[in-house]
Amino acid sequence: MISLSTLIAFTLLNMSFALIPGPDVLCILTNSVSRGTRAGVQVCLGIACAALVHVTAASLGLSAFLAAVPTAFVAVKVLGAMYLVWIGWQMLRSPVTVSAEPRPSRWNAPFAQGAVSNLLNPKIAIFFLAILPQFVDPARGHPGLQAALLGIVSIVSGTAVNLCTATLGGRARSFIIERPSLFQRFQQLAGAALVGLGIRVALDRAR
Numbered sequence: 001m002i003s004l005s006t007l008i009a010f011t012l013l014n015m016s017f018a019l020i021p022g023p024d025v026l027c028i029l030t031n032s033v034s035r036g037t038r039a040g041v042q043v044c045l046g047i048a049c050a051a052l053v054h055v056t057a058a059s060l061g062l063s064a065f066l067a068a069v070p071t072a073f074v075a076v077k078v079l080g081a082m083y084l085v086w087i088g089w090q091m092l093r094s095p096v097t098v099s100a101e102p103r104p105s106r107w108n109a110p111f112a113q114g115a116v117s118n119l120l121n122p123k124i125a126i127f128f129l130a131i132l133p134q135f136v137d138p139a140r141g142h143p144g145l146q147a148a149l150l151g152i153v154s155i156v157s158g159t160a161v162n163l164c165t166a167t168l169g170g171r172a173r174s175f176i177i178e179r180p181s182l183f184q185r186f187q188q189l190a191g192a193a194l195v196g197l198g199i200r201v202a203l204d205r206a207r
Contacts, residue, residue: 046114
């Protein structure tokens with residue numbers, strides 16, 4: 001099957017990819033700081049479920065369709081960008097107070113944020129499409145099984161990194177929440193960052 005050196009190299013690459021600042025990291029931090037570690041963990045679970053869909057799509061060739069059809073790629077990208085802008089606008093419009101626990105709507109719940117933002121990020125799909133085949137060795141047999149195993153490793157290692165991010169955000173919460181002005185500034189910055197990130201994703205023409 002897969003050699004140990006290949007498995008280690010793929011795991012390190014995937015964990016490095018998970019550390020790159022983007023929608024996933026920002027959603028995890030904003031939720032773990034404003035709502036607690038549990039909310040950050042829920043975002044991580046949503047991301048993991050979406051990653052499972054991406055891995056399955058890559059195996060079935062759906063990611064190749066996104067890469068080959070510009071209209072489909074742009075449509076998914078714009079939907080994802082609109083969702084990021086909506087989340088950020090909600091944070092700017094209705095900031096969470098330190099005296100009350102937030103009551104997110106169904107589409108603004110931590111799990112939904114993680115799942116939808118990751119699922120509607122076509123670059124994640126292209127990443128799996130481009131990276132997975134590079135680590136599959138047909139000479140070792142069962143390429144489909146190799147791809148599935150690498151997909152599972154990708155989800156597990158990425159989730160491990162995301163959970164560490166959620167834990168750090170949750171620990172920072174106790175420090176930030178005791179300082180209402182700092183807490184409010186954090187929400188404003190996080191909301192503005194999500195809006196800006198959504199706009200950047202929508203305007204990014206690179207594929």
